[in-house]
Structure formats: structure tokens, C-alpha cells
Amino acid sequence: MRGPVQEAAAAVAAAVARLGANEHLAVLDLRPGRTASWTYRRAMASAKNGIYIAAGHPMADAAIDLSKPKTILSLAVPVLAGWGTPGNVIAQRAGFHLIQAEAVESRTAAMADQWLRIQPGSEEALGKGLLQALNGQSPSAAAEATGISEQQIAALWNQLKQNGPALVLGPADSPATAQLNQALGALGQTVVARSEAPVPLKWSNTAAAPVDLASIEDRSIRVLLIDESTPAESASGTYLPWSLLERKLVPDNPLVVTLGWTREGYGRHSQFVLPTGVYPEVADDIPPAVDSVAATFRMSVPLVHAPEGVVKPEEFIARAAGMEVAGTLRERAEAIHRAGRGTLFTYADGQSSAVKDMKVDDFWKALQAGGSWMDEAAPARPPAVAAAGQTAIPASVSANDLPLVAMFVDAPSSPLLSKIYQESNLHLGPGRVALNPDEARVLGVEDGGRAELETLAGRISVEVSIDPAVPSGAVLVASRAAVLDMCSAGSRAKVVRV
Amino acid sequence: MDKDFITRGVRRCSPSRFAAWLTPWVVLLAFGLYAAGLCLIKGLNQTNMDNRFAFGLWIFLDLTVIALGAGAFFTGFLVYILKINELKAVINSAVVIGLVCYSGAVCVLGVDVGQPLRAWFTFWYPNVHSMLTEVSFCITCYLTVLAIEYLPIVLKNRKLRQVPSFLVFEFELHKLVFVLAGVGTFLSFFHQGSLGGLYGVLRGRPFAFREGLAIWPSTFFLFIISAAAVGPSFILLTTWMVEKITHKRLVRPGVLELLGRISGLLMAVYVLAKSVDTLIWINRTSPEVGFPAWQYYSWNPFGTWILVAEIAIFGLVPALILLTPAMRRRRGWLVSAAAMACVGVALNRFVMTVQTLALPTLSFDKFLSYTPSWQEVGTFLAVVAYGVLVYSFSFRYFQLFPDERMLKMEAKKEVAEEPFEMAGRY
Amino acid sequence: MLPWNYGFHWNTGHVVFLGAFYTVLTIVATTLVLAVLRSRRAIAEQRVEDIGWHADFHDLSPQDRVCRHVLSGELQCRECPHAFDCRHCETHARLVARHAVAKPAEAEEEILGMTFPLDRFYHRGHTWARIEPDGTATIGLDDLGQRLLGVPDSTELPQPGERVSVSGTAFRVHKRNANVRVLSPVDGEVVETAGPGSDWILRVKTTGGGGIDCRHLLRGSEVRPWLTREMERLQLTLSAEAGSGATLADGGVPVKDIAAAYPEADWDAVCGEMFLEP
């Protein structure tokens, strides 16, 4: 029987066979750091012209030790709203003074000790301004961009200096953030490198190195396989606007296959969208959160059977590279057990036990029962600072456009989430934009009315909510793949009534 | 054929004209039934009510309509218990109005609840502490009573009474009607009160909550008085309208004035009681639970004007007009005062139902606005149309105003030359 | 509602509330049942005609219910409490005892141009009863009644053997749109209906022993004042039903066929008024 999966496989095989000398077979991993990611790297290493693209944080191996800093300046990072391990963040919360620099009063801004209202999209500018302040220059440009005075910026810098140890959390790809942390001595102290959980030797020997999208030459990818099956919790950080990917594809009919659980994402640009299972249906391991210093290994265990016809991205991609994989999670667990480091924490009884005292089968069982392995504390060392990340889409600069404030909502996702954005107004619903009442009046759009959001990258139909909490002259966008394709933070958009 | 059903010696328009008059109402009824059907089949999502505005147009109208329908029990009480025979001239009309109002209200309630088929639960598992239980029981009983009271009026129809058993049954039942009047009065006192209690007991809604006697909040008694006050006014109003529409004299002027006087008297009592109650509520009841009363009226559009309108403009003013014999004698004043009284009580029911729900109770609540959907309005219109139809038929074929023929003769007598001494005229 | 319901527990509230509810139900039900029983009994006892007349009498305008002794000027104002059946009326008995009705001189009375022979008794519904030598009674329409109905379009007479009762339907007459029942002045059993040329319409004989009781019927000098009142009523009715132009109150003799004289009048209403059938 020949279903879409077989067709996709055949198409991939055919395309791979036609690969030119400097054309690539690429895998885009939206959630690096998993066992599956290793499989992709091995597959791409074995495949002809295969490359493995890890979306997301350029400092993937960097962890934040929240127990250290006394002061944290967050440049619009949702520190208190799902960032890292919420329980851990709250546990450490009393220890640090949080300054949230953000255009809108986000959940984090609301709970922060101090909220700096800056111009939408001027986080990077503020970072640069602080650097200037550090170098004793006057941050006039920053003041101009952020809308807060030079004195305030200077004062802020002093505040960070005096109430150290201080830490700056910034956008994933912000060079300024890295330099500030360098200057504040956070690197190696609060921002530390985190080693990955042990993997079988034969994996690490035969794995392609992750490639940064920016470093791939344009028009060179013929076959692009995207694993969109488990988007990271803050996917806004890792989602690569399609326009960036498209640049890298070969001009003559490239093949894009998306393995995901929604058509909303890259599926919109792919020839094939292969359905994958979602959280309670599939076994997958969970990469350590950004605030966990030590390496961890946890698994999400299937609670229900995946429906008929879903694909395991790992198997499909491996097969595309002529590899057969099975039981990789078990192999990984054995590798960890073999290393014999760290402890296993089981939630059921709240016990943690050293791995070296356990039998490998018990270890595996415990993991499957929701146990969590944690590496032993290693001496803190600074992470390898990666080069600045992808170049954002150029922002349009027409006068009457509104600066965009993009907020991520996990959408599309369980229909039950409608409770928080449709049946209550706790969250901005997917495909919705929020405007200040005055702004809305000027544009002549009503609450709940439809309008079009226009950026340089295109137009999209949105539903408008009116919210006095949105600063006048800005538009708040509940970002989803379709929106993120069009606008990165700081780009400007126009709301057009229809 | 049609003629045989019309009371002897009274003039009624031709069947074709009657049909012409009915047509628009029938259309309205059909439309309304369609709307109500939608609500029953597709559910209450067809309405604009919501979790916060759990009650809407319908409950407001039920309360109003039932207050206006109170004329039936109160006139019955005056005629059969207090033996004020002048009012015999309108008692039949009052019964029909009462029947229309109550049956209409009950039908709307049937649409208003989420599970109409479970209505019998109320009777099977009654919670005797709930005002709504009291309301359901009393209204059901009273509707039965009204239906029985309506029976003689129907059976008295010229054609029907030729059936011997009808004739006899009507005769016998009429002899016992005072019992029904008594029961009706008892029932009405209670459910009118309970309708008021409905809101007065809402301790969670300090805008509506009132202290009172024993288990009954003050609104319980206020509703009784206001209903009794507005009932006669509404009968006055309808009688006047029917006279205008049919170009006939149906009752002696004295009767309307009497109705006006009774209404005015009770209205005055009501306004007094209501004012006292309001003062107590503003100064004690509401502040005690942490709700300064003035803040209720700081949410537009329901400013203090609504309080003034309810008590002074549409309460005190009509009461005074109706209590002034000179003005009462002027038909214009009489009728408009009656109309104002009706508006006043309707406004009171509106405040109790709609404003109560519109006002926020939590500090992070919003003041809510609500506009009924066309399905809701349609259902209401169905009741109006139904009422007009039932009344029209009753007026055409039954003797709603026993004095009609006599008045017709007298009208002639006045033009006739020689004066006629009427012996034994009351 | 019922003690065996899930979650039911007795308390004062239940007792009071349900007590009141069931009492009301009982009263209403009893009233209904009572009415039904009584009407069934009435039908069994063949009181339908009687009740019909009482119902009609109840609906008459007060001045039409006036007592015969008001007509004769003995009383100022009195409404008849017995539906014109003076046989059991103490007041009547008393007044008659005080001074019996004067027997006028001549046997034939001419009132307002109408002939009212005084050898017979008159019912307020414009019928008369005459005691025949053979002890039976003949029943007929009085002169005004005849002039009202003129030549009837049709009449429904009872069959011999049927019973008629005081103020019950003697026979029905159709005239134009009018369809009236004519009240019987006396009780009795119909023995024969009118043949051609007879001035009476029904001949009845008493069922029980004894003669025919006519105490409740007008006689002699009572006839004139009554008839005067009747003429006023007629004129009022005519002016109401046939437009204000119509009047015969100038003491003029009413024409033989009044109906023919007022073609535009609602004759049903006129006859209903005059034959005491509202």
C-alpha cells in the first residue's frame, strides 16, 4: 500500500539521487539537544552532502545558574512566564532583583521588581546603550531608540554594576547581551557551559556538527527535512522565518518535507506534511531547560497510543539517509548508565539514587516511569560564545507604521487552550493582534473586528482586540508560525481595516 | 354562522374586517414561534444572555407582565370578596387579561430554562427555601384557577350555552366563583411577593439584597403592593384602549375612575414603602456588606436618574394624579396617569432584573451591557401577539363587558326626547 | 414533594409549604367537582329550562327585572328576587292579601291601541294563559308579541305529550334574523298544538293534581302599567337598534307588523329584548 509517507520517502530518495555536487540534503531540527537530534546528526554525516541545522539558541550549551545573580536585567525575556523551569525560577526568585525592559507589561514585567517600558523592538538598542555606558560614551542613540533617557541608561548600568553579581538576559541572538555578560563577569559565573548527557561513543564519533543557518550558502539546499514534531516551549526563539530558509533552497523545485502535527507551521511551504504524534502519544526525551546547570535526561512517556498513520520523524529521516534506527532512547540510557555519573530522581517517592548503584534495567524502568537523571555538578566554565545568529528580516520604516511587539502563544495547540484566550481574555488568541484604544479609534477598527496586518514580508488577516495595556503607537501580535514568517521582533507593521 | 356566536344585541365588525385586524398579529405570532423554536431546538446560545447576564429580557418581561396581570386577582378580590359590584363591569376583561399575562409568562419561562422537560423536577424535588419554588407552585396553581375562571366566560357564549350541559355547568360554576377568587387572591399575594423575594434574597448581590420580615425580604411586600397598585391601572388602560379601538362605550366612566382611585391609593402606599425601604437600603443594608450604595449609580448609563424616575416621576406623580378627583375625572389625565403607573412598576422590575446583573460585584469585574438577540425579542413579541389574539377573540365572542348593551341603549335614550326614570338603577 | 424522594427530609418549611400547596389543590379540585356534580344533578332533574331562564333573568338589565308591584305603583323600587315566579314570594302574598288585584269593569281592554282581553293571565314574556272550561289551559302570544313577530317565518312547536314549565321555553319563533324562545306562562303537558283559526298556540293540561297555578301571572289592572313600561322599552330598543329616527312613543297605535315597519332594525336584538332573552 502506498500512502503519503511512501510517496514522500520516494520523492526524497529521487531528489537525493539528483543531488548536485554543492547541493545539500539538510535536516532542520526545531528542538536540538534530544536523542533524536543525535540520530539526525549521524544520518546527515552518513548521507551525501548532508547537513544538520539546529534551530534556536546559538549558545545551545549555555546554562543560566539562577542561584548566583543578585540582579537580573531581562531584555524582554519571559523570565517569570514559562522560561526555564518555572518551579526553579520561582524557588530562586527571592534571590534576585529583576529588572524587566520590555515594551508591554508582559507577565514577567508585571511580576518584576522593576519594569522599564522601552520602545517596541529596542531591546538590542538598550543593550548597545548599556555597552556604551560601560565604555563611558553617552548612549544617545539608545536613548533615542528606547525612549528612556541617557541618564536612566547610565543609572541602569550602575545599578547592574553595584548590585552584582548581575546578569543580562537578552534575545537569543543578541551579541550585545553576550558582551554585557562578559563585562559583568557573568560568563563562567552565572552563564556557564553545560555538558550534554553522555551518548554512545559510536554516535559521537559519527555525527555531523550542527550548522548555523547563516553559515550555509544561499540556494544550496535541494532537500530540506524539517522536524517540527515537538516545538520547544518558547518556539518564538527557535522558529526561523520561512524567508530565511527559502533563501537557502535551490531555485529549481527544491523538496521540502515537514514532519509535524500541524499544517500551520512550515507545512504551509512544504510539498509533504507527514503527521507525527504529539506529547502524550510518543516517547521522546526532553532537553534540559536553560536554567538547569547540570546535564539532565528525562523522557516523556506515551500515555495513549498514537493514531494510525503517524510517522516517527527519527525513523523517517534516518531512512532517508539509508539508516535504520530503533531504541535509540534505550541506547542513550545505557550510555548514561555506563558513564555511571550523576543521580536519578524519581518523582513518585521523591528519592534520588546514584546511577552507579543501579542496574541498567532498573535505571531504564525508572526513566520510563518519569524519573529524571541529573549529572553531577561540574566546575563552572564559560560557554563557547557562538557568533551572532541569523540576520533578522529587514524592518520596513514607513512613518505611519506601528512597531510590532510579538508575543509568543503556543498555537496552534490543544483546543482546550481556548479556555485561556477565547473563553477568558487571559492570553491573546492565535491570529489576534491587540491595539491601544486610541490607536484602534484612529485606524477605525473595533474590538473583535477583523483587520489585516501588513509588513514588508506580506499581509495576514487578523482579529483585533482592544487593550489599553498596549502602549499607544504599537501593535501587540500573538505570534504563530504564519505571523513569525512575516515579522521578527522590532519589525514594523501596519494594521489595515478590511 | 359567525353571527350566532356573537352576543345578542351588541355590534361587532364584519368577519372580514376582524380577519384583517388579526392578520398582522398572526404573522407576528408565527415569527415569534419560529424564534422560540430556534431557542428550544438549538439551545439558549441563540440568545444574547451569558454567564454574567444569566437573566435577560425574558425574566424582566415575565415580572412586568405578571405585575400587570395582577389586575385579575385584585379585581376578583374586590368584586367577590369585598363586594364592590361596580367592578363587575370589568371583571371578565380582567380575567382574560390575567389569563393572557400568566400563560404568556409561563410559556416564556418554558423557553428560558435550559432543560424545559425537567420542569416537573421543581414539583418533585422542591427546595422549599427557594423563592423560585414558591413562584413556580403559585403560578402554576393560579394559572389553573384563571383557566377555570375563564371557563364560565367561554361557556356563556350565545351558541355554546345552547348545549344544556354547558349552560348548567356555567350556571353552577359561576355560583362557586368566589371560592376561586379567594384562592386566586391567596396564590397571587404569594407569588407576586416571591417574585420580589427572588431578588431580595440575593445576598451575593447587594444591589438587590434587602432585609425584611422573617423569611421574606422587603421586596416581597413591595412587589405585592406594586402589583396590586398597577393591576387596576392596567385594566383601566386596556379598557380605555379597547373602547378607542372599537369606538364603543364599554363601561361607565365611574368604573374607570374607581379603578384609578384604587390604583392611586395603592400606588401612594407603594411609593411611601419603597422610599422607606430605599433609605434603609442605602444607609444600612448595602454599606454593611461593604458596598457603598452611591457607587451603584456611578456606572453609566444607570445613574441616580433611574432611582428618581422609578420612585418620583413614575411613582409619586401618577399616584397624586389618580388621587386628585378633579384630574381623575379628566379622561386624558386618568389614562396617562395609569400608563405612568404601569411604566413605573415596569421600571422597578427592570432595575431589579437587569441593573442588578449589569452591576459588577467584584472589583475586577466590568459593568456589563446586554442587548437581547432577535430570537429573544421575537419570543416576547409572540407573547404580545398571543395576548392580543386571545383578547380579540374573547372580546368578539364573549361578554367581556356586561354593560355594553345597556350603555348602547342609554346612549340612545340620551338622544331620545322624553326623560326615562330608571327605577332600581344602582 | 414526596417523603420517599431522594434527599427529602421533613422540616417546618416542608410542612407549611406543602401543606398550603395541597390545601389549595384540594380546594380548587373540590370546587370543580362540586360544580360538575351539581350540574349533573340539575340535568338529571330536568332543571335545564329553569336554569336557562334564571341565567337569562340574571343577565336582564336591572330595570327589566323590576317587581310587578313596582309597575302597579305599590312599591317604590324592587328587583324581583324570584325570576318573576311569584308563587313562592312572601312579599307578593302579603301585598295580594292586603288588597287583591281590582277586577276591571269591561272584559276587553284596549291599551295603546292593542287588545288585551282580561279573561286571561299575562306573562312578562308576552304570552298569556287562559283557563279553558275543560280545565286545560291555552297558551298564546299577546297582542304586542304578535305585532313584534308579525307573521313568523317559522315556529317550532312542542309535540303533544312534551312538558312545558313556567318561564321555560314554550315554543320558538323565527322572524327575519330573530330566533327567540317564547316563555311558557304555566306548567303543564302539551295536549294539542294550534289548528288554523285558533287564537291560542298550545293547549296544556296540568300534570300534578289541582288546577293551573296562575298566581305569578299579571292580570286585570296590572296589565296596563306593565304594558306602558313595555312600550317604553320597545321604543328605546327600536331607537337603539333601528337608529334614533324610530319612535312610536307618541301614544300612537303600533302597526300590525312592527318588523315590517323597521326593516333596518336588528330584529334579533329587538325580540331578544322584548321576549326577555338577552
Next chain:
Amino acid sequence: MISETKQFPAAKYGMTIDVDRCNGCGACMVACAVENNVPPAHEGATDRKGLTWLRVYKVDNGLEYPDHRTAFVPVMCQHCNHDTPCVHVCPQQAVDLDPATGVVGEMPQRCLGCRYCMAACPYHARYFNWWDPAWPQGMEKTLNPDVTPRMRGVVEKCNFCHGRWHAAKQLAAASGEPSGQPVEYTPACAEACPTGAIRFGDLNNPASEPAQSAKKADSFRLLEKLGTETKVYYHSEREWVRQTAQAPRPPQAGKPAGKEIARG
């Protein structure tokens, strides 16, 4: 049922919610819906027609930036312990206050849908099924077998996860504990809260967390003056947050009253 449970030592289940810890993520709302088989929103549903047994409100101190402050207040049925407004208004005993647990129970099977109780509730914690419940195809497999889904036209509300309480009782019975003793369990919202802002327990048990924190100086209850003696305690060290538990403020200039604006 009431008579059955009377003789047992009563529990008085209650909650404490630390407003200062709530970041308004809404996990509790979703967890609640999942646990209690509350269907996803009908496309016509709004925040006024939805089914949110537990609703997190966004509240603010009404001031302008930079003094403007926001907090998140989760509101579910407050399980009033005294003069429970909804209990005595229900015409057919579909609502009761269980003396054994202190939980205000709703019997959808007996509900007429008259919504009188909703008008009576000052906390707007009661919700009406405006639509037939419907789950996306395949999702009905994820329904919780311990909780009956409700039909259209009836009222429902938080019952402190009655299903879980029942399961806990059965577990206790199975493990041979004397039946009728108060059991310990955790409702879905408290379990799901990532910041541990929601704590649940037996207020009659002085050792329990809510019993402890209910005594804290900065803990408060919604509309305490109504005398409903709710069993859900809130806590905040911010004075203005505690103020939000009082009666509503009259509308300030600029904020149009009467118009629902997209802000909880």
C-alpha cells in the same frame, strides 16, 4: 446523601492562592478543563459564554505607568461555608453544601437550567452550558472516566475535583482506612500550577498548608464582608492586590464603563 454522610467527622476542604506567585500562565484553567471533561470552546463562545470553572483574572491597580501594576487572580467556586448564596435559591435542590467535605456540589442531572444560582453568585463562578458539549474528533478518547460530561442547558462549576476526591476515598477504603475519614487529595489546578501558587487541603486539619497560610497576616478572601465565609483564601503582600477583594471601584475617567474592553 446528606443524611448518609452526617455522622462522619467532617472535612472542610479549602484552598490558598498566592497571588504574588501567579504569573497568569493559565495552566490551571487548562488542567481543570482536562480533569473535569469541560469541552473546548464552541466557536461562538466568548469570555462571557465560556465554561471556565477556574478563571484567572488580570487585575490592575488602575494607575498609569510607571505606577501601573498588574496581578493575576484565579477565581473558582469559593465554596461559601455560610449563607451559601447558590444553595438556597435552587428550586430543585440541585445544589448542596456537603457537610462531610464543605464542598458546594452541583447536580447537573437535576439542574433545570433556570440560572437563578448564577444570578445569586457574587463570584461569577457558575457557568451555563450554552452549547452541546463537543470534543474534536478523537479527543473524546482523552475524557476522564471519573467525571460525567454535562449536557446542554445545565449549570456547572468547580467542585474541588470531586472525581479525584472520590478516587482518593476509594483508595483509602482499599487500603483499609476507616471509611468516612477525611482523605487527602489534590485538585487538578493545584497540581498543574507551575509556580505552586495554588495549595489545597483540609482547613479543619491545622497541619494542612491552607489551614496554615489562611492564618497569615496578608491572606484575604473575596468580598469577605458578604459573610459568605468562603473557603478559598488568597494571599498577597501587595496592599493594592488585597484591595481588589473589596467591592468594585466606580469607573475612572478614561476607562469607558459599560463597555467590555479586552482586559480581564
